[in-house]
Structure formats: structure tokens, C-alpha cells
Amino acid sequence: GESVGLHLPTLSVQEGDNSIINCAYSNSASDYFIWYKQESGKGPQFIIDIRSNMDKRQGQRVTVLLNKTVKHLSLQIAATQPGDSAVYFCAERDDKIIFGKGTRLHILP
Amino acid sequence: EPEVTQTPSHQVTQMGQEVILRCVPISNHLYFYWYRQILGQKVEFLVSFYNNEISEKSEIFDDQFSVERPDGSNFTLKIRSTKLEDSAMYFCASGTDPYTEAFFGQGTRLTVV
Numbered sequence: 641g642e643s644v645g646l647h648l649p650t651l652s653v654q655e656g657d658n659s660i661i662n663c664a665y666s667n668s669a670s671d672y673f674i675w676y677k678q679e680s681g682k683g684p685q686f687i688i689d690i691r692s693n694m695d696k697r698q699g700q701r702v703t704v705l706l707n708k709t710v711k712h713l714s715l716q717i718a719a720t721q722p723g724d725s726a727v728y729f730c731a732e733r734d735d736k737i738i739f740g741k742g743t744r745l746h747i748l749p
Numbered sequence: 750e751p752e753v754t755q756t757p758s759h760q761v762t763q764m765g766q767e768v769i770l771r772c773v774p775i776s777n778h779l780y781f782y783w784y785r786q787i788l789g790q791k792v793e794f795l796v797s798f799y800n801n802e803i804s805e806k807s808e809i810f811d812d813q814f815s816v817e818r819p820d821g822s823n824f825t826l827k828i829r830s831t832k833l834e835d836s837a838m839y840f841c842a843s844g845t846d847p848y849t850e851a852f853f854g855q856g857t858r859l860t861v862v
Contacts, residue, residue: 672848683753683840683853684792729792735847736782736805739792 652746659717661743663730668711674737675704675715676729684729684739687715722747751775753854755841761860762831770826770857772841781824782842782851783816785809792840798824799847831861 653659665673671692676684690697690704690713697704703716717724727742754773762768774781783795797804798816815827824843828835838858844851 674850676853678792681856683855686850686852689850733848733851735780736794736797737784737792737842737851738794741791 649741650744650746652748653720654748655722656719659715659720659724659745661715661717661728661730661745663713663715663740665711665713665730665732667732668708670732670734672733673704673706673713674731674733675702676731676739677724677726678729678742679726687728689733717745720745720747753841753843753852755839755854755857757857758855759858759860761862764833764861765830768828768831768859770828770839770841770859772824772826772843772854773822774824774841774843775852776822778843778845778852780804780844780847780851781816781818782844783826784840784842784853785837786840786856787837795826828859831859833861835859836861 674689675687677687678684688699688702688704690706692708695706701718706713713730725745725747727744729739729742731737731739753775756771760768781798784792785795786792794807796806796810796816801818813829817825836859838856840856841854842851
């Protein structure tokens with residue numbers, strides 16, 4: 641069965657606000673997670689990753705948080721911009737990548 | 750910046766025909782993958798390939814599917830006798846190892862009519 645999944649299919653956020661996209665996983669042995677962004681008609685684009693020995697990792701305008709106790713990770717996007725509109729997938733990697741269903745992020749003007 | 754390239758971007762084929770989807774992974778990568786995404790659905794794993802052999806394959810990757818690395822740069826997915834339900838976006842991905850980021854191509858949209 642599926643080992644990663646997202647809580648919400650759609651998230652609408654005002655431009656300039658912060659976005660938080662959540663994901664739950666079921667395999668407590670999972671140790672490497674990736675967030676991908678997929679724009680319409682394009683392939684998944686790597687955003688940020690995190691390993692299970694970390695709780696938090698920051699990139700440019702993005703932060704991933706990992707809570708191993710409740711098997712939850714989140715992607716935070718600061719100061720959301722129109723170009724952030726996309727579907728976001730959390731994924732687990734152990735050689736192959738297992739994708740969750742995705743959350744579509746809508747940016748409101 | 751190096752990228753995974755896929756050709757063609759769109760392929761239309763008649764049911765029962767064979768198709769070959771082509772990928773050029775990033776040049777120093779050793780691990781290769783095919784995924785598919787039916788419209789509006791999640792990205793599904795098909796097959797992983799390393800050292801000139803299949804490492805793992807999913808239930809979707811049945812006898813109608815095969816992969817090949819015919820030379821040092823190309824990685825192909827062949828569907829022997831296409832079915833209507835094979836219509837999807839097919840993504841190739843590559844990575845330097847199994848435990849760091851993998852990079853995806855822009856995909857080939859396969860339409861079976």
C-alpha cells in the first residue's frame with residue numbers, strides 16, 4: 641500500500657503569505673524524504689530533501705520539517721509568489737521514489 | 750545546468766502498436782527510472798535500472814514493458830502492444846545513487862487511440 645500521503649488535495653493561499661503543505665507517512669523505517677513541485681505539463685522538480693536524522697532543513701524560501709514521532713513532514717514556503725502555483729508532492733526514497741497524491745497550491749491575488 | 754531530456758514530448762499511437770520512449774539521463778548518473786502519471790493522478794513507479802539490469806519493477810511493469818540502455822547515453826522504455834489505459838505521462842529520472850535526489854525529465858505524453 642501507499643506509504644506517503646498528503647492531508648489536503650488543494651490549498652489556497654494569499655500572495656505574500658506563508659504556505660504550509662503537510663504530509664504523513666506510515667513506514668517508521670523511512671529515512672529519506674523529498675519534496676517535489678510539479679507545474680502543469682512538466683516533470684516533478686526537486687525542491688528540498690531531508691533525512692531522518694534531521695528535524696528541519698532550510699532552503700531558499702522553503703523549509704521542511706520532519707516529526708518522526710508522529711510520522712509527519714511539512715513543507716513551508718515563505719512569502720508565497722504566483723510562481724509557486726503547482727502541485728506539491730512529498731515522496732519517500734529508498735532507491736525508487738514513492739510519491740504521495742499531491743496538494744495543488746493556488747495563489748490568490 | 751544538466752538535465753534529463755525525453756523525446757518525443759508527445760506520442761500518439763494506435764492501440765496494439767509498439768512505442769519506444771526515449772530518455773537521455775544526466776551524464777554522470779548511474780541509476781535510472783521510469784515513472785508514469787495518468788492525468789490528474791499521482792506519479793507511479795514503473796522500474797528502476799542499474800548496472801545494465803532491472804533493480805526493481807512495479808506491478809504495472811508487466812511483460813508488455815521493457816527497458817534498455819542501448820548505448821552510454823540513452824535509456825528507453827518500450828511498450829510492446831499499447832492499450833488505451835497506457836495513455837499517460839511517462840517520466841524518466843536519474844540519480845548518482847539511490848539515496849540522494851533524483852532528477853526528472855519533462856515527460857512524454859503518450860496517447861493511445
